[in-house]
Amino acid sequence: MTSLTLxxxxxxxxxxxxxxxxxxxxxKRLRWRGIDSTVVAVNVGDPLPTGxxxxxxxxxxxxxxxxxGADFVSRRETLHAMADDGVVMLTICGTYQLLGHEFLTKDxxxxxxxxxxxxxxxxxxxxxxxxxxxxxxxxxxxGFENHSGLTTLGPAVTPLGRTVARRGNNGTDLTxxxxxxxxxxxxxxxxxxxxxxxxxxxxxRRALLRRGHSAELEPLDDQLAHAAAAVAIGRPR
Amino acid sequence: MDILAIWLxxxxxxxxxxxxxxxxxxxxxxxxxxxxxFLARRxxxxxxxxxxxxxxxxxxTTTKMLATVLSQKFRVLTNDTGGNFVRGTITAVLQQSDWxxxxxxxxxVFELDEAHAVLFCQVHQPEHLLxxxxxxxxxxxxxxxxxxxxxxxxxxxxxxxxxxxxRDDPRLVKLAAxxxxxxxxxxxxxxxxxxxPTDEEMYGGTVAIxxxxxxxxxxxxxxxMTTELSLRIGDSIEHLTLRAExxxxxxxxxAAAALxxxxxxxxxxxxxxxxxxxxxxxxxxxFDLDGRRVVLQLVKNPAGFRQSLRTIDGLSPAATVIAINDxxxxxxxMSWLWDVDFAAGLSGHPSTHEAGDTPDAQQVKSGWLVTSGxxxxxxxxxxxxxxxxxxxxxxxxxxxVRQAVSHVKPGETVVVFSTYTAMWSLHRALLRxxxx
Ligand SMILES: [Zn+2]
Numbered sequence: 001m002t003s004l005t006l007x008x009x010x011x012x013x014x015x016x017x018x019x020x021x022x023x024x025x026x027x028k029r030l031r032w033r034g035i036d037s038t039v040v041a042v043n044v045g046d047p048l049p050t051g052x053x054x055x056x057x058x059x060x061x062x063x064x065x066x067x068x069g070a071d072f073v074s075r076r077e078t079l080h081a082m083a084d085d086g087v088v089m090l091t092i093c094g095t096y097q098l099l100g101h102e103f104l105t106k107d108x109x110x111x112x113x114x115x116x117x118x119x120x121x122x123x124x125x126x127x128x129x130x131x132x133x134x135x136x137x138x139x140x141x142x143g144f145e146n147h148s149g150l151t152t153l154g155p156a157v158t159p160l161g162r163t164v165a166r167r168g169n170n171g172t173d174l175t176x177x178x179x180x181x182x183x184x185x186x187x188x189x190x191x192x193x194x195x196x197x198x199x200x201x202x203x204x205r206r207a208l209l210r211r212g213h214s215a216e217l218e219p220l221d222d223q224l225a226h227a228a229a230a231v232a233i234g235r236p237r
Numbered sequence: 238m239d240i241l242a243i244w245l246x247x248x249x250x251x252x253x254x255x256x257x258x259x260x261x262x263x264x265x266x267x268x269x270x271x272x273x274x275f276l277a278r279r280x281x282x283x284x285x286x287x288x289x290x291x292x293x294x295x296x297x298t299t300t301k302m303l304a305t306v307l308s309q310k311f312r313v314l315t316n317d318t319g320g321n322f323v324r325g326t327i328t329a330v331l332q333q334s335d336w337x338x339x340x341x342x343x344x345x346v347f348e349l350d351e352a353h354a355v356l357f358c359q360v361h362q363p364e365h366l367l368x369x370x371x372x373x374x375x376x377x378x379x380x381x382x383x384x385x386x387x388x389x390x391x392x393x394x395x396x397x398x399x400x401x402x403x404r405d406d407p408r409l410v411k412l413a414a415x416x417x418x419x420x421x422x423x424x425x426x427x428x429x430x431x432x433x434p435t436d437e438e439m440y441g442g443t444v445a446i447x448x449x450x451x452x453x454x455x456x457x458x459x460x461x462m463t464t465e466l467s468l469r470i471g472d473s474i475e476h477l478t479l480r481a482e483x484x485x486x487x488x489x490x491x492a493a494a495a496l497x498x499x500x501x502x503x504x505x506x507x508x509x510x511x512x513x514x515x516x517x518x519x520x521x522x523x524f525d526l527d528g529r530r531v532v533l534q535l536v537k538n539p540a541g542f543r544q545s546l547r548t549i550d551g552l553s554p555a556a557t558v559i560a561i562n563d564x565x566x567x568x569x570x571m572s573w574l575w576d577v578d579f580a581a582g583l584s585g586h587p588s589t590h591e592a593g594d595t596p597d598a599q600q601v602k603s604g605w606l607v608t609s610g611x612x613x614x615x616x617x618x619x620x621x622x623x624x625x626x627x628x629x630x631x632x633x634x635x636x637x638v639r640q641a642v643s644h645v646k647p648g649e650t651v652v653v654f655s656t657y658t659a660m661w662s663l664h665r666a667l668l669r670x671x672x673x
Binding site for chain 1: 442
């Protein structure tokens with residue numbers, strides 16, 4: 001009997017905008033297929049567990065980001081090793097930024113990141129905020145972005161999807177999110193997996209494949225999610 | 238000339254009413270543009286000054302409680318029309334002024350959201366301030382919770398006489414340092430603290446017990462069809478029954494009582510005022526539809542939704558409607574629904590995040606469940622992941638309530654949880670339907 005280990009990064013500080021919902025979505029989609037899972041919460045100073053299958057991180061208050069940033073950088077080696085080893089990571093907003101090389105604040109301070117994703121972020125006065133949806137190889141991802149950090153991608157990552165003007169990573173180059181191996185970063189809150197079930201299953205498929213389970217995932221009834229996604233796509237920003 | 242401003246405003250109100258519009262903003266807007274000094278001048282003449290009530294949750298009910306309590310001793314001016322912005326306060330002054338240009342009032346009690354409270358201070362520095370709580374709200378609108386606390390700090394710094402603070406909210410308690418106004422507190426006894434989690438506590442932090450002395454303390458609360466509670470006001474214990482349902486309203490009563498104490502009212506007068514308070518718009522108001530009781534509960538943010546879900550235990554509904562709109566006033570971002578534990582609230586099985594927590598369909602306390610509003614499908618997805626079955630997804634608000642009512646027997650109850658703009662439509666529709 002397989003059981004997956006899900007790591008929840010900084011559940012107290014990085015849980016803004018319902019990102020914790022991604023954890024619930026993944027666990028329920030596993031359980032509805034008879035697959036167990038355990039969650040390990042990792043707070044500042046806690047060790048990252050060995051044998052992690054999926055790592056999840058959400059957005060946080062700006063004030064929390066500094067403290068979390070220092071803790072994150074101290075895990076640099078471990079996070080790189082995990083990413084190279086194919087551990088699935090889904091990072092949203094604040095943790096997406098921290099997984100990059102650095103965050104340059106508006107007043108010129110440099111908060112270093114873990115450098116697992118080849119992206120860099122700088123603070124801006126403009127806030128990119130509103131409903132957004134992007135086309136990806138795993139269907140349309142539907143969520144809500146809310147960030148003032150602008151992120152640019154380096155050559156070692158590909159964008160998660162394409163967006164329209166004035167949204168996404170930086171509002172200008174029409175990219176949204178970043179991917180490298182099994183590591184994903186995005187600005188989509190929502191939580192993003194709730195209305196993007198094919199993407200949720202892609203994350204599970206990759207985690208299970210890494211454990212040697214190549215069987216197809218049993219399909220689930222996702223009519224409500226598809227209906228909700230269709231409504232969201234039609235709503236004003 | 239204030240009389241010109243009052244005539245302009247009152248004529249606009251008459252015209253709006255004649256065309257069946259509810260607008261509280263337009264008369265205020267016109268007067269603000271044409272007579273910019275009107276509000277400041279009127280408020281400066283009030284002998285008792287202005288009380289501002291602000292915080293994330295409970296503003297409307299607390300304002301109504303405080304206004305009712307104070308009206309036993311003072312002539313009270315209040316913005317009880319739900320217009321909790323600066324223009325709404327101008328409209329309130331206009332409504333309560335007569336055609337001779339007089340504003341017969343001793344004191345004003347204004348509900349203002351955090352951002353508008355700051356703007357209000359530029360017009361009139363409040364004499365009194367009541368700070369209720371800082372919780373996560375529609376984050377797409379207010380930025381973040383620390384920013385919101387800073388806004389409240391600015392208002393506290395400009396308050397001249399007395400600031401009443403919720404001692405159980407550490408973000409608010411921090412604001413007390415260095416204020417020129419006198420400070421006092423309200424709170425709940427340690428045994429009840431778990432009913433009123435702060436933002437941190439809601440996300441896994443331990444419950445912090447404050448040692449600050451409180452002018453008024455909520456000592457006990459019992460929830461049924463009504464809310465029975467005891468307050469310690471100064472040295473005396475007052476027992477009372479509130480008509481507004483829910484533990485959060487008991488806490489609001491403690492808040493209103495503490496501000497009334499600061500204004501010199503005695504415990505018995507405060508308690509009798511609280512007993513007389515009618516439920517505010519959408520906060521536990523009920524309607525009779527063909528012998529079925531329909532109870533409206535406004536939900537705006539995770540903390541408020543969690544509190545409102547508790548009323549299910551007392552109401553034992555045969556059907557429940559959850560109506561979620563996503564207009565600006567509701568919050569555009571649906572993420573907040575994922576910060577509410579529906580499994581705990583609707584099925585009594587807490588902790589959605591642990592394995593082995595599938596609620597037994599028989600145990601779902603909500604009865605027959607309908608989701609409605611523009612985001613009816615989003616709400617149904619949220620419930621799906623808490624394994625609570627939705628019987629019907631009906632975006633049309635009136636149809637959803639009709640279906641729920643026709644599904645239950647006479648004498649039974651339908652509870653409607655609804656976001657702000659959905660509440661306005663439903664309130665209108667229910668008045669029409671209940672009127673026959
Ligand atoms: Zn964000």
